Amino acid sequence: xxLLTKSLLSTHSHWAIFCRVVDNHGDLGVCWRLATQLAKRHxxxxxxxxxxxxxxxxxxxxxxxxxxxxxxxxxELISQYAxxxxxxxxFGCDLPQIYQAAMAAWHKAPVWINLEYFSAExxxxxNHGLPSPVMSGPAKGMTKWFYYxxxxxxxxxxxxxxSALTTSGMTNISLKISLFCYEPASLGLWLQQLNDLPQDVVxxxxxxxxxxxxxxxxxxxxxxxxxxxxxxxxxxHPAFDAMLAAQDLNLVRGEDSLIRAIWAGxxxxxxxYRQDDxxxxxxxxxxxxxxxxxxxxxxxxxxxxxxQPTPLPLLTPSHMAEWTHWAVALRNRLGTxxxxxxxxxxxxxxxx
Amino acid sequence: MHGKDPMVVLKTEYSxxxxxxxxxxxxxKSLIANFNTEVVFKADDKMDQIVLEKKDCTYSYFxxxxxxxxxxEFNQYEVENENxxxxxxxxxxxxxxxxxxxxxxxISVELPTSVVREITxxxxxxxxxxxxxxxxxxxxxxxxxxxxxxxxxxxxxxxIDTRTAEYRKRx
Numbered sequence: 141x142x143l144l145t146k147s148l149l150s151t152h153s154h155w156a157i158f159c160r161v162v163d164n165h166g167d168l169g170v171c172w173r174l175a176t177q178l179a180k181r182h183x184x185x186x187x188x189x190x191x192x193x194x195x196x197x198x199x200x201x202x203x204x205x206x207x208x209x210x211x212x213x214x215x216e217l218i219s220q221y222a223x224x225x226x227x228x229x230x231f232g233c234d235l236p237q238i239y240q241a242a243m244a245a246w247h248k249a250p251v252w253i254n255l256e257y258f259s260a261e262x263x264x265x266x267n268h269g270l271p272s273p274v275m276s277g278p279a280k281g282m283t284k285w286f287y288y289x290x291x292x293x294x295x296x297x298x299x300x301x302x303s304a305l306t307t308s309g310m311t312n313i314s315l316k317i318s319l320f321c322y323e324p325a326s327l328g329l330w331l332q333q334l335n336d337l338p339q340d341v342v343x344x345x346x347x348x349x350x351x352x353x354x355x356x357x358x359x360x361x362x363x364x365x366x367x368x369x370x371x372x373x374x375x376x377h378p379a380f381d382a383m384l385a386a387q388d389l390n391l392v393r394g395e396d397s398l399i400r401a402i403w404a405g406x407x408x409x410x411x412x413y414r415q416d417d418x419x420x421x422x423x424x425x426x427x428x429x430x431x432x433x434x435x436x437x438x439x440x441x442x443x444x445x446x447x448q449p450t451p452l453p454l455l456t457p458s459h460m461a462e463w464t465h466w467a468v469a470l471r472n473r474l475g476t477x478x479x480x481x482x483x484x485x486x487x488x489x490x491x492x
Numbered sequence: 493m494h495g496k497d498p499m500v501v502l503k504t505e506y507s508x509x510x511x512x513x514x515x516x517x518x519x520x521k522s523l524i525a526n527f528n529t530e531v532v533f534k535a536d537d538k539m540d541q542i543v544l545e546k547k548d549c550t551y552s553y554f555x556x557x558x559x560x561x562x563x564x565e566f567n568q569y570e571v572e573n574e575n576x577x578x579x580x581x582x583x584x585x586x587x588x589x590x591x592x593x594x595x596x597x598x599i600s601v602e603l604p605t606s607v608v609r610e611i612t613x614x615x616x617x618x619x620x621x622x623x624x625x626x627x628x629x630x631x632x633x634x635x636x637x638x639x640x641x642x643x644x645x646x647x648x649x650x651x652i653d654t655r656t657a658e659y660r661k662r663x
Contacts, residue, residue, distance in 0.1 A: 162511060232513050232534050254534075257510025267507070267517050270532040273494055275539035281495070286515070286532050395510075419508035 152251070152488055154184045156224035160211075160233040161191035164349075166394035166413075168194055171230050173299055173377065173396065174255075177481045179205030186224070188212060188239075197374035211236065218242040226251045226488045229284065241278035251491045252284040253484070258298065258395045259423055260430035264288040268295050269487065285491060289395075289480055291430050291473075296487075298399050300479030314340040315455065318387045320397055321350050321411045328357040329449045334367045337455060341367035344383060347374045350393075388460065391444070405471045407463035409444055421445070431470050434462050494531070498523040498542055500592075500600045502577045506535070506656060521574065523594055545593040546602065550586055559583075561591050561601070569598040576600075581636035582607050582654060603654040608663050609633065610649050617645035627659075 155178050159171040168189060175185045176199075183205065189195070190211040195202075202208070212221070214237050221242040227250045229235050235243075243250055254272065256264070268288040274280055289296045315337065321327070331354075334341045345354050351371050358365075375383060380397070384390050384404035392401045393411040401408035410427070412420045424445055428438050436459045443450040453459055493499070499520040506516050514535035521528050533539070549561035549569065558570035569591050579589060579601040590602040614630035620642075627639040638652060640659045651660040 231510065257513075259510070261507070263505065263507035263515075263517075266505070267515060267532045270517065270530055272532050272534075272537070275493075275537065277538075413511060415508065415510075415512050417508070417512075419512075422508075423510075 152183075152225040152485070154186070154222070154224045155226045155228065156186045156188065156250075157228040157230060158188045158211075158233055158235055158239075159190075159230045161189065161194065164394060165194045165198065166396045167231050167233075169198065169377070169394075169396035170255075170299070171228075172199055174228070174481070174484075175206045176203045177299070179203050181481070181485075186222075194374075198376060200376060212239050214238045218245055223247065224250050226253065229254045231255065231257055235279075237278055244279050244282065249282055251488045252279075252282060253287050253488065254284050255484075256286060256288045256296075258289040258398070260291055260426040261423055262426070264290055265292065265295055285487070287484065287487060293477055297477060297480040297483045298402070298474060299481065300403070300474075314342055315389070315460075316342050316344070316387045317389045317391065318344045318346070318383060319350050319354065319391045320346040321353060321391055321393050322414065323349065323353045323356075324411055324444055325446060325448055326443050326450050326452060327353055330444075330452050331357055331367070333452060333454060335363070335365065337366075342370065343367055344370045344372055344387070346372050389455070389463070402467070402471055402474060405468050407460060407467050409440055412445055414445075431466070434466055436462055437466050493540060493542060494520060494522075494529070497525060498594060499529075500575055500594075502528070502575065502600075504578070504655075523597075523599055542594070544599075546590040547593070548588060549591045550588050551583060553585075559601075561589070561598070563591075569593075571598050571601055578654065578657075579603050581634055581657070582609060582632070582652070583634055584609070605655060606651050606653050606660060608649050608651050611640065611644060611646055614640060614644060614646055615642075618642040 157171050157175055159168055161168050171187060172195065175187045178185045185206045187206055187208050188211055189208060192208060195208065216238055218238060218241045221239055223246040227235070227243065229252065232254055243252070265288065267286050268290070270286050271283045272286055274282045274284060287296045289298055291298065345351050354369060372383070381400055381404070384401055384406065387406055390401045390404060390406055390408040391411065392398050392408055394413055398410050410424070412424045414420055424441060428441060436453045440452050443452045499522055501518050502521050503519040504516055506514060508514050515532055516535055517530065517532045519528060519530050547563045549563045552560045552562045552568065557573040559573065559576055561569050561571060571591065577600060582603060587607070589604065591598050592600045592602055609632040611630050612633050615628050622643065626642050628642050630638055630640045630644065632638065638657055638659060640650060644650060644662055649663045651663055652658070653660050
């Protein structure tokens with residue numbers, strides 16, 4: 141690392157992060173983790189959010205060093221926006237015009253980064269780190285940089301920071317599963333499969349859409365229910381991480397929880413965010429290929445993300461062992477890499 | 493324009509991001525300075541476009557390193573190999589396209605949004621799946637690779653979306 145880069149690392153002390161809550165809470169979850177991890181590295185962080193209510197349960201105690209502010213109003217004065225060294229536009233949320241005008245007026249232009257969604261696709265890796273000239277609006281003439289979290293050394297990396305220790309491995313007494321999903325078509329079939337397992341099954345279901353989906357699937361359930369359901373409240377990040385670490389199998393959705401599930405080191409199943417034209421199937425395929433997923437994991441993912449009810453592979457001991465081995469190998473592989481935050485800081489420093 | 497430099501887009505790659513967003517990666521070449529660069533935009537980013545003159549032309553011949561196009565008045569225009577971009581993938585004698593001019597100089601070629609080309613190689617056709625969603629590799633005369641449904645055979649003519657290189661339909 142050059143002396144100049146090291147110097148810029150230390151002078152990039154004020155970071156501004158912009159986040160729009162579109163649906164669900166994953167975007168805000170990622171931004172909050174990023175903000176808190178920056179604050180732990182002694183950065184001053186301002187998080188602009190258009191909808192803050194989820195932070196009340198996600199992070200009830202807040203975080204020293206992180207100031208949460210409302211989405212800027214275009215009728216305000218640009219002078220009230222203190223200059224930031226680095227501005228993170230999360231997931232292409234489009235910075236408000238007033239803030240763009242403020243950035244253009246600052247003595248020193250910030251490093252402006254569009255933090256993209258996690259992707260294992262080759263296109264993401266090709267786009268990572270490319271400049272994007274701003275050609276219209278108040279910030280015309282400035283440059284933003286596209287930054288892609290992914291699994292390889294030459295990508296943006298993934299967020300680190302396991303906040304809970306992995307607890308002991310599977311027992312044959314009961315199978316502990318967490319369920320954080322959208323509304324998978326295969327849910328009903330899968331619950332039936334769990335019901336037929338020889339061991340006891342305990343399913344911890346997260347609040348919101350997952351709970352509603354399970355209740356819907358169990359309506360009209362006619363046979364004795366052998367598995368037990370625990371409906372969880374909304375969990376803070378540390379509590380969510382601890383919950384994942386205590387399971388044998390984690391079913392997760394979106395991206396923030398995917399990364400947390402990887403760090404938990406347990407078998408996991410990813411319910412990817414559905415996109416209208418089916419583009420999510422290519423993203424899922426890229427992830428499975430990039431992680432060298434064995435056949436049982438591939439079939440489970442295809443079934444869980446199918447448009448029609450599709451049986452998942454049975455949770456036999458051998459399948460679970462293979463599944464867990466895959467998850468642990470992935471965690472260990474990512475554990476040898478620098479984390480997203482370190483790479484992001486270096487990237488920002490390299491842009492000046 | 494890229495800063496103060498007029499640029500021609502040599503190559504684009506469109507990709508879907510998360511949550512129904514999309515990006516376009518572009519390889520750009522300066523029209524006046526000797527440099528290339530790669531940039532990426534969100535698909536809905538707005539930019540000022542230079543108003544360029546365009547003419548409908550047909551492709552005549554290749555005079556290395558120039559590709560020669562002719563307009564309806566038989567005027568010939570040379571486009572550098574490097575500026576042909578994606579049109580090289582679909583090039584065939586007599587094809588029509590718009591030649592783009594900057595400051596009187598032919599700088600690039602804009603294809604129509606779709607072209608019809610013959611499949612010169614593919615694996616044998618398989619009947620059964622008519623949905624068009626199961627694909628196999630194929631080539632057209634230029635050697636360009638596309639994916640086609642499994643029922644498409646060698647010699648078939650297909651319509652191809654030139655913006656995405658995707659099969660549209662068998663003609």
